[in-house]
Amino acid sequence: NRILECAVAGKADAIVTGFAEQTWPQLLRDFLKGQLKPRYDQSPDFVFANMPEPRRDLVKQGAYITLNTVQATRGCKHRCTFCVVPVAWPEFLMRPVDEVVHEVSRLEGNKFLFLDLSPLEDPNYIKGLYRALIPLGKKWGGLATMAIARDDEMLSLARKSGCRGLLLVIESMSEEAIRRMGKKGLNSPADYLEGIKKIHDAGIAINGCFVLGLDGEDESVFERTVEFVDRAAIDLPRFAVPTPFPNTALYRSLERQGRLLHRNWKYYDVQHVVFQPLSMSPERLQEGLLWTWREAYRLPSIVRRIARSGASRSALVLQHTLPANLAYRFFARFLPEFALTSCEVEPEFSATAPEATEHMEVVR
Numbered sequence: 001n002r003i004l005e006c007a008v009a010g011k012a013d014a015i016v017t018g019f020a021e022q023t024w025p026q027l028l029r030d031f032l033k034g035q036l037k038p039r040y041d042q043s044p045d046f047v048f049a050n051m052p053e054p055r056r057d058l059v060k061q062g063a064y065i066t067l068n069t070v071q072a073t074r075g076c077k078h079r080c081t082f083c084v085v086p087v088a089w090p091e092f093l094m095r096p097v098d099e100v101v102h103e104v105s106r107l108e109g110n111k112f113l114f115l116d117l118s119p120l121e122d123p124n125y126i127k128g129l130y131r132a133l134i135p136l137g138k139k140w141g142g143l144a145t146m147a148i149a150r151d152d153e154m155l156s157l158a159r160k161s162g163c164r165g166l167l168l169v170i171e172s173m174s175e176e177a178i179r180r181m182g183k184k185g186l187n188s189p190a191d192y193l194e195g196i197k198k199i200h201d202a203g204i205a206i207n208g209c210f211v212l213g214l215d216g217e218d219e220s221v222f223e224r225t226v227e228f229v230d231r232a233a234i235d236l237p238r239f240a241v242p243t244p245f246p247n248t249a250l251y252r253s254l255e256r257q258g259r260l261l262h263r264n265w266k267y268y269d270v271q272h273v274v275f276q277p278l279s280m281s282p283e284r285l286q287e288g289l290l291w292t293w294r295e296a297y298r299l300p301s302i303v304r305r306i307a308r309s310g311a312s313r314s315a316l317v318l319q320h321t322l323p324a325n326l327a328y329r330f331f332a333r334f335l336p337e338f339a340l341t342s343c344e345v346e347p348e349f350s351a352t353a354p355e356a357t358e359h360m361e362v363v364r
Contacts, residue, residue, distance in 0.1 A: 021052065051095065073119045081249040107138075111138065120145060130160070140161070149198045158204070168199070170209060172217065177217050208237045213288070215278045241285060244260065273285045
């Protein structure tokens with residue numbers, strides 16, 4: 001909250017914190033009465049239920065890939081060091097299953113996306129939701145962890161409920177890196193191939209997310225990741241570098257160690273190196289990230305991955321994964337071809353400049 005207050009001081013008539021289902025309508029009512037308050041906070045008794053249905057008819061139809069997006073849960077129970085979710089949303093909330101199903105049933109068309117960041121935290125809840133979705137006969141994509149591959153019933157229900165694609169948090173091939181980021185017990189590189197095959201065999205495509213340059217990884221991470229992506233036939237791989245967003249455990253750790261290169265927030269986008277890696281230079285990590293993107297999205301690699309993925313046996317999956325691969329190939333070709341280091345950013349944003357001290361105080 002203090003970060004937000006400092007950021008908008010003198011530049012906003014009012015600020016809204018927390019979830020806005022209660023506070024935003026109140027702000028609008030106060031505005032109409034000419035009685036706007038300087039601050040609106042989420043109610044301490046907020047529950048994730050009785051949510052207003054979004055007015056999708058008011059949104060420009062052609063501006064988005066889809067307007068059919070739904071939330072069943074918010075937050076995450078885990079506290080991984082790099083993640084902004086426990087900072088922004090410290091609670092894990094579950095919406096009543098009947099409300100979620102009702103909203104899905106009213107969506108136009110037969111496809112939708114779940115936006116939930118970590119929906120598998122309560123197995124009984126998510127299995128109940130999947131069962132309730134089966135009669136609707138709709139197809140969907142969403143997010144998951146490798147936990148779905150360790151629970152045969154959950155995976156089967158996801159498939160039956162219409163799941164055809166999952167953004168899967170894989171992150172690293174290194175057990176040491178997994179331990180350092182606080183995910184030991186959640187991810188185990190030794191189980192990745194078996195788990196991915198089970199998901200593919202269920203007809204579910206994988207948008208696999210990898211983080212390069214974590215503490216515990218050396219320069220071999222780039223080739224090892226590309227080799228794994230190819231061997232596991234990841235339908236749609238995505239790559240990023242660790243990014244120490246303010247107030248995360250990663251940010252505080254790197255700040256204590258003096259490893260933040262600068263605080264020019266526009267480069268905190270997971271595609272620019274903004275810290276000093278432990279086992280390589282910032283320039284090498286930036287170059288490795290670009291190489292990994294381009295190597296994984298060479299045309300031969302795209303063809304091999306799609307051909308070997310069990311999910312590609314479905315025409316519905318294929319009609320989405322092929323164009324998505326070509327779009328990511330385009331993205332990979334035009335990523336910035338420079339390594340951002342502290343000497344290359346504007347002086348006013350360098351870690352030693354007076355203004356940087358102000359930024360540090362805001363973040364604290």
